Amino acid sequence: MNRTTAKRIISFMILCILPLTFYAQKTKKVCGEYIYYVPTNQSLEQAKAIALDRAKIKALADEFGTIVSQTNSTVITNENGKTDNRFFSLSGSEVKGEWLENEGEPQYEISYEQNMLTVKCSVCGKAREIKNSSVNFKAMILRNGTSERFNSSEFHDNDFMYLLFQAPVDGYVAAYLIDETPTAYCLLPYQNDSDGQQAVKHGQEYIFFSPEKALEEVNLVDQYSLTCTGTVEQNQIYVIFSPNPFIKATDNLNGKYMPRQLNYKDFTEWLSNCRKLDQQMSIKILHMEIRP
Template sequence: MILMFPLMAFAQKTKKVCGEYIYYAPSTQSLEDAKYTALERAKLQALADEFGTVITQSNSTVMTMENGKTDSRFFSLSGSEVKGEWIENVGEPEYEITFEQNMLVIKCAVCGRAREIQNSTVDFTAKILRNGTEEKFVSSEFHDGDNMYLYFQSPVDGYVAAYLIDESPTAFCLLPYQADSDGQQFVKHGEPYVFFAPEKAKEEMNLVDQYTLTCSGAAENDQIYVIFSPLPFTKAVDNAGGNLLPRQLTYREFTEWLANCRKKDNRMGVKVIHITVRP
């Protein structure tokens, strides 16, 4: 009874939620990308319906140079952030695919287990850097041959892991490093880390993996999952990758591992960073 009670108490914090979304895809988007977008928005709709939203606004300036001329564009984006987080799917998503006025229309319905976002998760900093190890090199746009680095900082001691999810989808373990037999990457509070750069390594340099992104065909849309917890956790069970690729596992295995970790640890936080790799 002593062992069972904490499990029962934690189970009450998760709820089954369901949502659906109708997505009108642009002509330039593939069917698989459109289905993925519809699925993610159906999840957000389910979370918003159950837990509510917080209104947010972000501003950004994009600088471009072409034919010796500099052009700047200012964007102001307002939106909402849901006050819940998706833990795992329940069953398979259902899709209805139709065409209206030569436009691809995808209706997605999905159910899953979710929980309200609590203040117990740690707010850490994670940024993806392109071809440089300083924060000014933050970018979500990469080209074939670009080097990628991860900037990380946390207000408390803990453990961090990072995975790249490609369009296949396959999960590649970027951190902890392949030569690290512990399967854990410890970080100290307040210290800035730049991973994947030997010159910035706080551990032995021969442990550090370096990553160069490649793209030979159409642009690829990938996701970087950065996972942090003050409590120890080990990376998912994975397999050696071929052709100099990182260790990998299927997307289903990755999501099951992450869901199990988050069920046991309500202080674990996850940030998903979207990047695009072009030829």
């Protein structure tokens, strides 16, 4: 190898590394805190999940700002035994930043104020400013039906679940269910997809987990009937989309009729690494509960 060729290769390597270095510098550590006043019809686990979400949103709003002119926080009053709940109006889609990963475990303080249960959540994590390069897509959880009118977040034992998806550009999609343990279950790509990718075409509406709605090129569709034998379960569906190819996380088969799975820590590390390298990757988190 002559000296000129070596210089060209080194220059090329530097050019490849610089964008990743520059991008990594754009992540920031942010911290947020939120006190949630729990309505009487919510469980402690539900309240902790809501408090965590809102602590993250508050941290992003404080660091990067919002795209709405006014925001409100939850105000719950209890006068003469009557509870008045004004909902938190700021959503994750209205802040100019996005949460990449937690740093450490969220901290909770449970207490009572004026006979009302309160959950205080403090959390820190890595985040980045949204530069409007991510893609806005449509994703809905469907209960016992394959059209939009079956959109629901409430399921019962033995209900069937489907995922409606549509994107404005060609790309790739994955879906994971996170349960309360927490464990991550890979719902999409399907188990028989050996390449670990689920490609989608722009503008086309997909109904995943339904054999009747499957495309001709799909050989085997995974179907999901939800089960709940005890108390109400709170789950989340992570729908991940990018116009750029990405490979699902490394997972394991744990039971004949169960989706492939991995522990939550490994899932979040995989997702964080994907998002650090792909600024166009978008995520929607859909909340759902399963009742006996």
